[in-house]
Amino acid sequence: MILTAETVQQVKEVINDKLINDNVQTVLVIDGAGNILAHCGKDTEGLDAISLAALTAANFGATSQIAKLIGENDFSLLYHKGEKANIHFARLSGEMILVSIFGDDVSLGLVRVRVEELAVLIQKIFEG
Amino acid sequence: MALIDLGKKEVHCKIVYYGAGRCGKTTNLLYIYNAMSDNDRGKMLTIDTKGDRTLFFDLLPLNLGKISGFDIRIQLYTVPGQVMYEATRKLVLKGVDGLVFVADPLKVRQERNIESLNDLKRNVADHGLDLTEMPLVLQYNKRDLVDTPVPTLTVEELEQDLNQEYQVPGFEAIATKGDGVFETLKEISKRTVNYVANKHLFNG
Numbered sequence: 001m002i003l004t005a006e007t008v009q010q011v012k013e014v015i016n017d018k019l020i021n022d023n024v025q026t027v028l029v030i031d032g033a034g035n036i037l038a039h040c041g042k043d044t045e046g047l048d049a050i051s052l053a054a055l056t057a058a059n060f061g062a063t064s065q066i067a068k069l070i071g072e073n074d075f076s077l078l079y080h081k082g083e084k085a086n087i088h089f090a091r092l093s094g095e096m097i098l099v100s101i102f103g104d105d106v107s108l109g110l111v112r113v114r115v116e117e118l119a120v121l122i123q124k125i126f127e128g
Numbered sequence: 129m130a131l132i133d134l135g136k137k138e139v140h141c142k143i144v145y146y147g148a149g150r151c152g153k154t155t156n157l158l159y160i161y162n163a164m165s166d167n168d169r170g171k172m173l174t175i176d177t178k179g180d181r182t183l184f185f186d187l188l189p190l191n192l193g194k195i196s197g198f199d200i201r202i203q204l205y206t207v208p209g210q211v212m213y214e215a216t217r218k219l220v221l222k223g224v225d226g227l228v229f230v231a232d233p234l235k236v237r238q239e240r241n242i243e244s245l246n247d248l249k250r251n252v253a254d255h256g257l258d259l260t261e262m263p264l265v266l267q268y269n270k271r272d273l274v275d276t277p278v279p280t281l282t283v284e285e286l287e288q289d290l291n292q293e294y295q296v297p298g299f300e301a302i303a304t305k306g307d308g309v310f311e312t313l314k315e316i317s318k319r320t321v322n323y324v325a326n327k328h329l330f331n332g
Contacts, residue, residue, distance in 0.1 A: 002328060005135025033223020034203070035131040035140050051173040054187045054203070061219035 001031060007125060008038050014121045015040045018114040024102040025085070029122065032057055032095035041101075056089060056099055077115075079108065090115045093123040129223040130324040138199045141320050142223055146248050147230035148240040149181065149209030152269040155303040156230065157188045157204055160313060163306065164190065182208045185220045192317055200321055204313075209244065218251045226263035226320030227252075228312055230303075231286050233270050235279040242289055259294070263319035266291055266298040267312045272305070 015027045015038065026041040028049060034057035036049055064074045078089040088100045088111050098118060100111055131140040145153040154174070161172045170189030176182050185205050192200040205224075207217040229248065231241045249259045266286075273280050281289075283300060291298055297315050301308025 001129055002132045003134060008133070008135050031129060031131065031223065033129045033131075033142055035129075035142075035223070037131070048171050048173075050170050050189050050203070051187065054173065054185075054205075057222070058184060058219055061222060062216075065215060065219075 001035075001037075003037060010125045011038045011122055012040050014118060014125070018118050018121075019100055019111070022110060022114070023106050024100050024111065026099075026101040028053060028056075028099040029092070030056060030097050030099065032060075032097070034058070037096065047101075052099065056097055060089065060091065060097055077112075088112070088115065090119065092119050094126060096122070096126075098122070130225045130328060132198075132324075132328055136199070137197055138201055139195075139321065139324060140201045140203065141225040141317075141324050142203050142205065143226040143228065143316055143320055144221060144224045145204065145206045145228045145230055146217070146244065147209055148232055148237060148244040149211075151209060151230045151232040151237075151241075151244075152301075152303040153206040153209065153230050154182055154186050156228075156267070156269075156301075156309050156312070157186050157206060159303055159306045159309045160190070160204070161188055163310070167191070181210065182206055183213075184208065184216060192321075195321060200317075202317055202320070211243075214247065214251070217247070218254060221251050221255055224252065224255070224257070224262075225324055226265075226316050227259070228265050228267055228316050229290065230267045230269050231290055233268060233273055233280040233286065235281055238281060238285075238289065241286070245290055263316060263323045264294055264296045265312055265316040265319065266294075266296060267301050267303075267308065268298055269301045269303050269308075271300045271307070272302045 019027050020041045028036055029038040030036055030053040034054040036053045067075050076091045080087045086102055090098045092098055145156055147153055168191050173187040175184040188204040190202045192202055205220050207220045252259050268283055268286050299308045299312045303309055
């Protein structure tokens with residue numbers, strides 16, 4: 001995949017507008033191989049984004065196998081709740097995955113709605 | 129699938145170390161991790177079981193300097209070698225750009241090496257790739273066992289078993305001591321970067 005500076009800039013702008021400006025801490029867009037395509041928000045101290053991206057890609061691969069075991073094609077989103085931080089993963093088009101990390105000051109409902117909106121916007125940006 | 133970031137002028141490639149269980153894939157990564165400076169390596173991620181067998185994968189990100197103004201960033205992965213983890217191996221191979229096949233020299237592992245290479249060929253084919261056209265390097269590991277009473281395979285026998293079809297470079301290695309580790313990494317990195325550049329930059 002070839003990424004241009006313009007594409008990354010446009011993706012970051014829509015992510016900032018939809019998630020970061022509403023207090024979501026960090027958002028990553030990654031591809032199915034675990035590469036980071038865009039990284040927005042606070043550089044959470046100690047966040048190892050490379051490992052997070054690799055594990056996310058592998059985790060999605062593993063859960064899509066679980067999906068097949070119960071007769072589903074894939075799971076389009078995953079969510080893990082922590083004590084202070086929560087993480088939401090959503091499958092975008094073109095095998096991309098959107099990862100959002102947020103605290104308890106942000107509602108899961110808001111993240112889900114905004115991620116759905118972002119999925120359409122990001123697809124349009126990558127399709128040019 | 130390599131990523132070429134024209135904005136940051138970075139090329140990201142994924143190289144996977146493949147081979148039967150206990151052949152020394154993780155040992156290669158650990159040696160590289162310990163030998164490189166903090167500036168050139170990222171954090172090494174390992175998901176293993178209590179018995180130190182790789183459960184999912186190991187990951188080691190490296191910076192290999194600049195070529196034509198682009199920073200070359202390589203992510204080294206290993207797969208779990210045991211036969212039962214085929215589904216996991218297939219997952220880790222997603223988006224692979226280059227491969228190192230690590231062979232075990234023990235005579236009792238001769239069949240396992242061949243099975244593992246066939247498994248690799250099948251798994252990359254499932255991702256729509258042809259192993260004969262991909263960057264591939266063989267590593268004949270544990271050559272220090274040759275001087276012990278344990279029955280081992282000669283390099284010629286390993287070549288006969290594994291390299292007839294591919295005709296790619298093979299490196300003798302003792303990964304625990306680092307012998308041959310960087311020679312293998314250098315060759316596969318060179319081949320992978322050439323492959324990615326030809327595929328994505330020069331052919332549009």
